[in-house]
Amino acid sequence: MNIFFYIAAVIAIISTIMAISGRNAIHSLLFLILSLLAISVVFYLLDAPFIAALEVIIYAGAIMVLFIFVTMMLNIGLEKKQEKSWVHSRMWIIPSILAAILLVDLMLALKNMPTVVVGKQVIQPKQVGISLFSTYLLAVEIAAILLMAGVIGAYHLGSQKKKVLHRFLEKK
């Protein structure tokens, strides 16, 4: 079982790197979807099948599709030259150094983590559901409100009102 984990991890990392360094927007998005699918496999291996399903349906299925819609609407992929000029290799140095520093910090922190051996009981989705609707009921409701706010906000922000100028102010 461990080997699957490592394969999925490697795929996720490679496709993420391809996603963030790609020139073409659609290609990057597709790589990202691939990365998300790999992570979904990791979720499954981590005894969270329900979450794995959710990841594919919502994350890769809805959110990424949203991205693709907007990308297609704005015709981003056509500006290949621009992207080339904007992303040149010198710019990668400093962020990479920062990320490396942070990674090193993370590894050092992990070394000092206490090892806990807990009884290995797989968590059932039923447990998750019960927990959602009993302990975390309020949070569910708030999340619902948040989603509604998001809908309304997105509608208003996305609408374009045509400016009506007096005919004397119109450009000839």
Added chain:
Amino acid sequence: MLSVPVETQILLAGILFFLGLIGLLVRRNLVFMLMSIEVMFNSAGLVFIIAARHWNQPDGQVMFIFILSVTAVEVAIGLALILQVYHHFKTLDVDAINKLKDES
């Protein structure tokens, strides 16, 4: 049963997060930046799932569901804003949106 040590799992999440961070800092296109933010969200969620398995509690998975919903909303609104930016500035370059600077 998976017997990969917890440290490795978290290391995976960390690597993904920092890759997202690099992407956020390097890219100039707004859509790509939003994409990198998605990567970071995803890796944070991964950490929660790892923790849920480690401590054997369902709370981590619940938390991941909430993160998911928040991410969805954020993406929706973020893309709507990107649309507005594009219609106003006619470009998706994030460096063009620097009106909030100190004028002196």
Added chain:
Amino acid sequence: MKVLIALIPALPMLSFLILAIFGGNLPRKVAGWIGAASVGISALLTVIVGVGFISTLQQIKAVDVFIWQWLYAGDLSANIAFRLDSLSLVFCFVITFVGFLIHIYSIGFMEKDEGFVRFFAYMNLFVSSMLILVLADNILLMYLGWEGVGLCSYLLIGFWYKEPANGTAARKAFIVTRVGDTAMIIGIFILFVSFGTFNIQDIMHLASIKWVAGSSIAIITATLLLGGALGKSAQLPLQTWLPDAMAGPSPVSALIHAATMVTAGVYLIARTNMLFSLAPIVQMFIAVIGALTLLIAGFSALAQHDLKRILAYSTISQIGYMFLALGVGAYSAAIFHFMIHAFFKALLFLAAGVVILVLNEEHDIFKMGGLRKKTPAVFWTFLIGSASLSALPLVTAGFYSKDAILWFAYSSDTGGIILWLAGIVGAFLTGLYSFRMIFITFYGDTKTEPTFKAGKLMTIPLVILAVLSLIGGFIELPASLGNVHLFSNLVNQTLPPVALKNVESIEWLFQLLSSVIALSSIYLAYRFYYLKPQFMESFNHSRLNHFFETGFGFDKVYDTIIVRPIVWLAEIDKKDFIDQINISISKLALIGNQVLSVAQNGKLRWYLLSFAIGIAIILTFMMNK
């Protein structure tokens, strides 16, 4: 009686407050009469108090009136308290009586002026301050009055403030007298530190006990107080402000710069005469300064062509006589001359005011002429005033007062022939310039026509003062001419009598000499300025005349030595280098802003980078803990 004494300075002060607060709402005539009446009632009170005081003179030498405690801080205490003795009585009488006449004159003179009420408010404040000055029983209260009259002098010289030259003259007066005032306050400090009290009588008493005659502390203190007197009385070397102070209205010149304020120095020296007797060198110095000043001013008056400037230099000269008298110890003669001088100098200034007013603000005497027939009342009063000034023998009061000074300048213990010689040359010059003034202004062809006739309010004070200029001298006649010593008997209750050398019998010779000199000077004026004016024409354009006209060049000297360097320093310090230190703080903040606002360039990726760096740093530090 004590209440009456307290009322004497209080009434003008009350009138000042009324005019200052309500003056805008009162009708003009009412305001003017309130102002004049307050001084008039004070004059009346002075007379009443004086009669009562003189009648008990042998028993009571002085009356002390305590009003309230002014300052109290540990060892330092000063009271508002007045002391009436013969010296302050004489001064009060002159101030209130001449002041009253001048106020009445002003009601007519300032009739058309828009600052009518303000004028009377200032004049009342002045009279009140001067009365406080002379009645004060402690030196701090006297300094209060001293500063008060200085302030009012400034306010009144620059009364017509819309003309910038008047403001400059007022500032000059204030600054020059301030030099003297500073010396005086240091002297007051020394007195307080030495004796622990401000009360003048106590100081004089303690000084006579504690200080040795001729000791350096006495000399220093006396010199400092003398400095104050020199500033206020416009003597060498602080005399430059008085001619320019003629920019004020004529009643102001009459009251402040002839009769009262400029004699404050005389009062000071007379009041603190013990200190000067403890420093004989300084007293001799006073006499020398008096002699020099009267000569310099006399020569300068000869070359002026502004009517009021002649009178200003004449005032400086006459006060020089008073200082000469003080310097040789002839205190009663100095005070007598002060009183008579107040009469005729105020008369001259008021009459000059009338002349200038009817000639429509013409000041140049060479543009006047022939006013004898046109303004007879003014002519005759002016003539009487000039005659008194020139000490016309036997008939004028000026003869008796000036003569007493000349006699004592020779015969006093510390006097001598040189001081007398200076005085007699000064007398010659006095006659010369005053009758020059008369002949050029009132005789000859009319170059400017008078536009109206002066009213009764202006002429009646002139007449009263003219009468006093004639008969005022009869209360003090020398031994050879009647031996009346009413005045000196009064004053010598407070001031020490003059110590004479052993030369009594030839006083008549000196009187004869001074009469001859006075008459000959009048004759010479007649010859040169009336009969043959063209003779003086060549002299008028000479360098010497110009030198006299500028007051012996004192203004220029002060300008070069003092004014220019200070202005130059102020120019250098234009940016105010001390203020720069304060400015540099704000400049630092601005620079900080400029430096730090680079970090707020609106670029999103810049902010993200700073986030990332911050996280890296913080995490690294947290790891290392």
